[in-house]
Amino acid sequence: MEVRDQVRGCLLIAYRDLLRFWKFKHWLFSQIVMNLADVVIFALVFNNIVNRQYIPDYVKFMSTGVLAVSVFASSFSIAREVGAEIRREVVQYLLTLPTSRNAVIAGRIIGGTLRGLIYQTAFIALNLAVVGIPSPKQSVIILYTSFMLAAAMSALAIAITTSTRDFNLQATFRALTYYMLFFFSNVFYPREVLALRFPGALATIVTHTPISLAAEVYRWSFGYSEYINPTALYELTLWAFTLLVTASLLYRRNISGR
Amino acid sequence: MAAVKIVNFVKRFGEVTAVNNLNLEIYEGEIFGLLGPNGSGKSTTLLTIATVYKPTSGDIYVFEHSVSREGDTVRKFVGIAFQEPKAMWVDTPYELLLWHAMIVGYTSHEAKNVVKETMERLNLWEHRKKQFYQLSGGTRKKLEIAKVMIQRPRLAIFDEPTAQVDVITKHALWDVVREMRDNGSTVIVATNDMFEAEKICERIAIMYRGELRTLGSVKELKDQVPGGDVVEVSFEGDREEAKDALLKLDGIGRYMLGNDKIVAYLNKGEERAAEIVSALMSAGIKVKRIMVQEPTLDDVFFYFTGARLGEG
Numbered sequence: 001m002e003v004r005d006q007v008r009g010c011l012l013i014a015y016r017d018l019l020r021f022w023k024f025k026h027w028l029f030s031q032i033v034m035n036l037a038d039v040v041i042f043a044l045v046f047n048n049i050v051n052r053q054y055i056p057d058y059v060k061f062m063s064t065g066v067l068a069v070s071v072f073a074s075s076f077s078i079a080r081e082v083g084a085e086i087r088r089e090v091v092q093y094l095l096t097l098p099t100s101r102n103a104v105i106a107g108r109i110i111g112g113t114l115r116g117l118i119y120q121t122a123f124i125a126l127n128l129a130v131v132g133i134p135s136p137k138q139s140v141i142i143l144y145t146s147f148m149l150a151a152a153m154s155a156l157a158i159a160i161t162t163s164t165r166d167f168n169l170q171a172t173f174r175a176l177t178y179y180m181l182f183f184f185s186n187v188f189y190p191r192e193v194l195a196l197r198f199p200g201a202l203a204t205i206v207t208h209t210p211i212s213l214a215a216e217v218y219r220w221s222f223g224y225s226e227y228i229n230p231t232a233l234y235e236l237t238l239w240a241f242t243l244l245v246t247a248s249l250l251y252r253r254n255i256s257g258r
Numbered sequence: 259m260a261a262v263k264i265v266n267f268v269k270r271f272g273e274v275t276a277v278n279n280l281n282l283e284i285y286e287g288e289i290f291g292l293l294g295p296n297g298s299g300k301s302t303t304l305l306t307i308a309t310v311y312k313p314t315s316g317d318i319y320v321f322e323h324s325v326s327r328e329g330d331t332v333r334k335f336v337g338i339a340f341q342e343p344k345a346m347w348v349d350t351p352y353e354l355l356l357w358h359a360m361i362v363g364y365t366s367h368e369a370k371n372v373v374k375e376t377m378e379r380l381n382l383w384e385h386r387k388k389q390f391y392q393l394s395g396g397t398r399k400k401l402e403i404a405k406v407m408i409q410r411p412r413l414a415i416f417d418e419p420t421a422q423v424d425v426i427t428k429h430a431l432w433d434v435v436r437e438m439r440d441n442g443s444t445v446i447v448a449t450n451d452m453f454e455a456e457k458i459c460e461r462i463a464i465m466y467r468g469e470l471r472t473l474g475s476v477k478e479l480k481d482q483v484p485g486g487d488v489v490e491v492s493f494e495g496d497r498e499e500a501k502d503a504l505l506k507l508d509g510i511g512r513y514m515l516g517n518d519k520i521v522a523y524l525n526k527g528e529e530r531a532a533e534i535v536s537a538l539m540s541a542g543i544k545v546k547r548i549m550v551q552e553p554t555l556d557d558v559f560f561y562f563t564g565a566r567l568g569e570g
Contacts, residue, residue, distance in 0.1 A: 095308075099361065
């Protein structure tokens with residue numbers, strides 16, 4: 001199959017997922033409201049409670065953290081549809097189309113990635129208004145970070161959800177992964193607070209997960225913090241490629257292994 | 259060249275053998291019927307031809323390309339209308355078909371034209387904006403057929419194309435199938451409707467419990483059934499005497515006796531009709547009417563599978 005055909009197939013599959021994205025606009029709206037509520041309720045309420053030595057401005061801290069959560073959550077959302085397509089055997093239709101398996105896999109991951117990036121736009125606007133204006137170089141870094149995080153999370157979510165046809169298991173696996181990644185992150189608390197609460201090794205691990213790394217990059221890029229772990233972008237890239245390759249292989253096995 | 263060549267094909271799902279050592283060829287340009295009850299292995303075979311499943315052993319060749327090793331190439335030739343239409347509840351028919359047209363190679367402009375034309379042909383246009391869950395079973399089936407019509411593949415597969423559809427639509431869909439063959443496609447129709455198979459298929463394979471039981475044209479299959487002709491005699495007189503007179507004749511296989519009617523299964527029924535009338539009249543039975551019929555495909559199916567009514 002020619003490369004041109006493969007690219008076309010891949011883009012059309014991603015386009016299909018984007019079209020579907022708009023069909024769930026009410027769900028999307030409620031998700032955005034939930035994420036915004038995180039900022040408004042948590043941040044405004046806790047802003048005067050938290051220790052300012054560790055978190056000088058909790059609103060800005062949470063806004064940048066929620067930016068990481070938003071791309072993560074929306075990229076993860078594609079797994080709901082992929083899971084439903086497995087259960088209803090719609091995936092059989094995709095597997096019979098005149099395109100390669102690689103195009104199907106890449107198309108779905110790109111679809112999930114784009115959904116994540118589109119969803120995140122509202123939260124980028126929020127951060128621009130609340131936290132600060134990034135430089136052109138920082139803007140490119142923000143875009144790169146979002147792209148890597150969205151791609152990795154889409155691939156991971158798709159691989160997890162296609163590992164079983166059982167709805168209950170699909171939902172359980174997705175929720176477990178979601179909450180593991182979400183709670184073991186620095187979205188709510190900075191490294192210093194995590195170090196106080198978690199045993200030494202765990203606190204270190206938590207600050208090196210994909211969500212934490214992305215949040216750290218965002219905090220620096222929007223000007224909330226002056227310090228950034230110099231290897232954060234490299235680590236995030238490594239995470240993204242590892243998750244992308246592993247999840248793509250798992251997804252391929254899950255859909256075509258029968 | 260064979261459009262499809264199935265060689266020692268076995269497909270297992272865990273402990274269950276869905277298809278066991280299937281061998282057959284489907285010729286280019288024919289309408290081929292895959293006949294069998296639910297669970298006979300038809301859909302598994304079709305889904306393997308369409309590269310959804312991989313053979314457990316053996317292989318299937320589509321226009322000489324292996325489904326195991328050359329799936330990407332095979333998919334260029336194959337279009338399939340699934341038994342259960344494949345779509346999500348939020349999709350609309352127009353969007354589904356438009357996207358399908360583009361993924362099978364049409365430009366956006368061409369896709370709009372061909373989709374409109376196809377939807378109008380199948381009376382789907384009025385349903386174009388409905389969501390999938392709002393469509394009736396028959397409309398969903400037509401949507402599946404429309405996908406294959408738009409694709410115009412070299413190998414068109416229809417899995418139970420007329421299940422759940424009304425009589426008028428059924429005839430329209432049969433026309434579509436014939437038209438596709440006339441336009442150069444090889445067509446495989448899987449069905450458990452004997453009448454449908456007889457109506458549109460040029461050759462038929464009967465599958466039962468994952469195995470091929472017989473293969474041939476409808477006529478060939480009917481001719482293979484011993485005692486295959488059906489002779490129905492209406493009479494006046496004693497039914498036991500009528501039965502005795504009939505059974506004295508050679509070659510009477512099965513028979514069914516009613517109060518004023520006897521149905522006998524035998525070979526060359528037309529040639530032996532006069533002999534039957536004569537035997538009955540000699541026994542003092544007045545023959546009112548005699549009819550000779552060919553066996554139906556139902557008879558062929560029951561003969562080759564050994565299945566019994568009510569075991570489904």
